[in-house]
Amino acid sequence: MNGLFVSHCRHLSVVKCIHNGQLTFSHPSVWAHVSNLKPPPGSQGSGIRAVSPVLTHLRGLRNDALPTLEDPINPVTITDIRKFLSCRQVPIQDGYSCLRIPSPFEASGRGSGAGDRGRFGLYIDKTTGSFLCMQTQVEGSWEDLKDHVLLVQKEGHTALSPQQVHRKARSIENRLYKEKEIQEVQKIWEASSAFVDIQKEEAEHVKTMFSMSKISNATLRKFGVKFYRPTQSVVFPWFSPHTHRLVGIKLVSVREHAGTSDLYTQLTLPRPAWYHNLFGLPLIRPSDSQLVLTGHEMDTLAVNQATGIPSLTLPCGPSCLAPVLLPYLEQFSKVTLWLGEDPRSWEASRELSCRLGPSRCWLVRPGEQQPRPRDALTSRLNLSGILRNTVPAEPQALVSFRQLRQDVLGEMKNKDRLAGVKWSRFSQLNQILKGHRRGELTVLTGPTGSGKTTFISECALDLCTQGVGTLWGSFEMSNVRLARVMLTQYTQSRLEETLERQPHLCHSWADHFQELPLYFMTFHGPKNIKIVLETMNHAVYLYDISHVIIDNLQFMIGQESLHVDKFALQDRIVRAFRQFASRAGCHVTLIIHPRKEEEGNLQMASIFGSAKAAQEADNVLILQDCTRVSGTSRRRIQVVKNRYDGEVGTFSLDFNKTTLSFTCSKEENARPPPPPPRLQGKGSGESSEFVTKALELKEAATWTKPNKIVKRFKVNYRAMPYVDSVGG
Numbered sequence: 001m002n003g004l005f006v007s008h009c010r011h012l013s014v015v016k017c018i019h020n021g022q023l024t025f026s027h028p029s030v031w032a033h034v035s036n037l038k039p040p041p042g043s044q045g046s047g048i049r050a051v052s053p054v055l056t057h058l059r060g061l062r063n064d065a066l067p068t069l070e071d072p073i074n075p076v077t078i079t080d081i082r083k084f085l086s087c088r089q090v091p092i093q094d095g096y097s098c099l100r101i102p103s104p105f106e107a108s109g110r111g112s113g114a115g116d117r118g119r120f121g122l123y124i125d126k127t128t129g130s131f132l133c134m135q136t137q138v139e140g141s142w143e144d145l146k147d148h149v150l151l152v153q154k155e156g157h158t159a160l161s162p163q164q165v166h167r168k169a170r171s172i173e174n175r176l177y178k179e180k181e182i183q184e185v186q187k188i189w190e191a192s193s194a195f196v197d198i199q200k201e202e203a204e205h206v207k208t209m210f211s212m213s214k215i216s217n218a219t220l221r222k223f224g225v226k227f228y229r230p231t232q233s234v235v236f237p238w239f240s241p242h243t244h245r246l247v248g249i250k251l252v253s254v255r256e257h258a259g260t261s262d263l264y265t266q267l268t269l270p271r272p273a274w275y276h277n278l279f280g281l282p283l284i285r286p287s288d289s290q291l292v293l294t295g296h297e298m299d300t301l302a303v304n305q306a307t308g309i310p311s312l313t314l315p316c317g318p319s320c321l322a323p324v325l326l327p328y329l330e331q332f333s334k335v336t337l338w339l340g341e342d343p344r345s346w347e348a349s350r351e352l353s354c355r356l357g358p359s360r361c362w363l364v365r366p367g368e369q370q371p372r373p374r375d376a377l378t379s380r381l382n383l384s385g386i387l388r389n390t391v392p393a394e395p396q397a398l399v400s401f402r403q404l405r406q407d408v409l410g411e412m413k414n415k416d417r418l419a420g421v422k423w424s425r426f427s428q429l430n431q432i433l434k435g436h437r438r439g440e441l442t443v444l445t446g447p448t449g450s451g452k453t454t455f456i457s458e459c460a461l462d463l464c465t466q467g468v469g470t471l472w473g474s475f476e477m478s479n480v481r482l483a484r485v486m487l488t489q490y491t492q493s494r495l496e497e498t499l500e501r502q503p504h505l506c507h508s509w510a511d512h513f514q515e516l517p518l519y520f521m522t523f524h525g526p527k528n529i530k531i532v533l534e535t536m537n538h539a540v541y542l543y544d545i546s547h548v549i550i551d552n553l554q555f556m557i558g559q560e561s562l563h564v565d566k567f568a569l570q571d572r573i574v575r576a577f578r579q580f581a582s583r584a585g586c587h588v589t590l591i592i593h594p595r596k597e598e599e600g601n602l603q604m605a606s607i608f609g610s611a612k613a614a615q616e617a618d619n620v621l622i623l624q625d626c627t628r629v630s631g632t633s634r635r636r637i638q639v640v641k642n643r644y645d646g647e648v649g650t651f652s653l654d655f656n657k658t659t660l661s662f663t664c665s666k667e668e669n670a671r672p673p674p675p676p677p678r679l680q681g682k683g684s685g686e687s688s689e690f691v692t693k694a695l696e697l698k699e700a701a702t703w704t705k706p707n708k709i710v711k712r713f714k715v716n717y718r719a720m721p722y723v724d725s726v727g728g
């Protein structure tokens with residue numbers, strides 16, 4: 001059954017078009033623009049990755065490990081899904097994040113498993129339409145399911161035999177790796193020791209190293225947790241819920257003891273984008289209706305040991321849940337999110353509750369007496385009492401300060417973190433705006449051709465290199481040209497000048513650039529706001545996008561027929577983007593042309609349209625063109641509105657035509673832009689080396705008792721793929 005398997009993976013950090021087709025950096029049209037040379041060998045035909053000989057090895061590994069966007073993502077709504085199924089008399093059961101229908105892959109839709117849940121064994125994601133059949137493991141997009149339902153109704157059911165089902169499930173698991181990585185996982189697993197088989201002293205020492213001295217050997221055995229001596233790592237297994245095979249592992253190592261703080265690193269096989277393990281899933285029974293979801297495996301062990309309540313761990317930390325895992329959480333009528341005590345975990349629990357269904361979600365609010373589960377157990381706190389003291393995720397219509405008090409105090413305590421992500425290239429922007437925050441709306445205006453796109457491209461790239469998932473809506477400039485500008489800003493050089501002499505260097509740069517969480521909508525010219533918003537919603541849901549740039553609003557609106565009131569239409573669209581930013585917790589940057597007027601010194605009122613854009617915006621920036629005054633390519637950024645803390649101001653920018661980059665002007669003792677990222681010679685070594693290689697931590701998160709985060713990890717990912725860092 002071809003074409004039914006679509007990989008839905010989070011954090012696909014490649015340069016891809018969301019709406020249709022594929023644009024990768026090896027796309028011939030990119031190179032055609034970057035140079036007048038022929039595209040590199042092997043890249044003929046759209047979307048085919050250009051694989052130069054030197055990179056074959058790297059690409060060979062990464063091609064397998066880096067899932068591609070196999071099908072265009074066309075936004076589908078829950079209304080479309082219900083309408084299609086109802087028209088074909090397909091019975092539907094409503095769930096929290098998914099709809100359930102009898103699986104057309106099961107003979108007469110009869111499924112194994114308890115009652116209705118077995119019979120309604122196919123889960124359809126309400127947001128994306130993608131589906132997963134829990135019995136046969138067949139998964140795919142909404143388009144695939146529609147085709148299959150039509151096929152079944154036309155030619156009778158096409159059930160899979162049990163043997164086919166098992167083969168399918170194994171084929172999914174096998175596709176996670178290259179063959180040798182499966183052997184690697186097995187080798188590490190077999191070389192690891194169960195805690196019950198370790199000398200008592202050594203076991204106690206290991207538990208002390210990982211601050212889990214209160215976790216019993218029985219609990220560790222129940223969850224299958226082992227210890228891998230060669231790297232002094234705790235090994236958390238990933239067993240397939242269908243074949244019960246070991247399909248992956250996560251190794252957590254202690255990097256260093258600094259006083260009372262512990263530094264941890266984690267390594268997953270397969271890499272994070274494919275590591276879809278809800279740790280603890282094999283222990284879940286069909287009858288379980290209550291769940292505690294944690295951000296770290298040790299917390300799941302602590303919760304289950306202390307309370308007996310079923311507990312699962314998110315695959316890669318508190319802010320990561322691949323949509324393909326949502327069906328496994330559908331059976332729970334109550335989900336308690338106890339993701340950690342840092343502000344990011346608290347924000348993540350609120351965002352995650354929106355996806356899981358707020359009505360069934362309860363949140364453990366971080367606090368002195370409510371640390372993460374592992375530390376609550378170590379401190380002999382009452383975990384059951386903490387779980388009784390949760391707050392509902394469902395927004396209450398009415399709250400008193402008593403309910404707000406903790407949030408207010410939390411914000412005061414963590415004001416630096418809440419200020420947002422800092423730009424590394426524009427320190428003056430940090431001084432005025434304090435950072436880039438989710439959920440805000442920024443408006444940028446400036447004279448035509450003054451460099452708005454160029455400036456925002458660099459600003460957004462700066463944030464993207466720090467992990468901010470970014471989605472571009474470039475309605476005027478083509479994605480290829482925009483990507484070329486960004487690649488120049490990223491490498492701080494004109495690759496077209498080296499492409500002929502050093503093609504492999506260019507491919508290495510393109511490979512590194514592709515690792516960024518950067519996506520492009522493929523809309524150009526006027527586009528209906530509804531389609532744009534649906535695509536943005538999909539991107540936020542599927543790829544954890546937290547920054548959307550719309551360049552530019554007038555181009556998106558287009559030359560509507562004359563009778564439409566352009567100002568009223570623009571106001572409606574600005575309002576829609578404002579609501580999206582607030583609801584999705586996503587920062588939206590809108591580029592709006594100024595009114596046709598003397599383009600000398602623009603004001604807030606110069607923004608085209610009514611005052612609505614300036615009123616709705618949290619931040620308003622004006623790119624002033626100083627050419628006429630200074631006769632140079634100098635520009636000035638004027639922040640005329642800053643809702644976060646009210647500070648406004650201005651600073652000058654010098655433009656470098658070669659690197660297409662701005663730097664704060666010299667006399668403003670600007671810091672030079674950071675050097676381009678270091679190219680790593682080896683992108684992905686043998687998996688066996690991963691486990692022994694040390695990470696170069698640029699900045700380390702440290703846990704101090706009682707386990708407060710002091711700073712966050714920054715890890716040199718490029719030195720070692722498959723590795724993620726985690727505090728604790």
Ligand SMILES: Nc1ncnc2c1ncn2[C@@H]1O[C@H](COP(=O)(O)OP(=O)(O)OP(=O)(O)O)[C@@H](O)[C@H]1O
Binds near residue numbers: 446452455633635
């Ligand atoms: N400060 C600058 N000095 C000189 N040239 C610049 C400067 N900034 C950008 N440019 C160049 O000017 C051209 C237009 O830049 P850009 O597209 O960013 O302007 P824009 O304001 O977005 O244009 P539009 O109003 O059409 O959207 C580009 O080739 C860019 O490299």
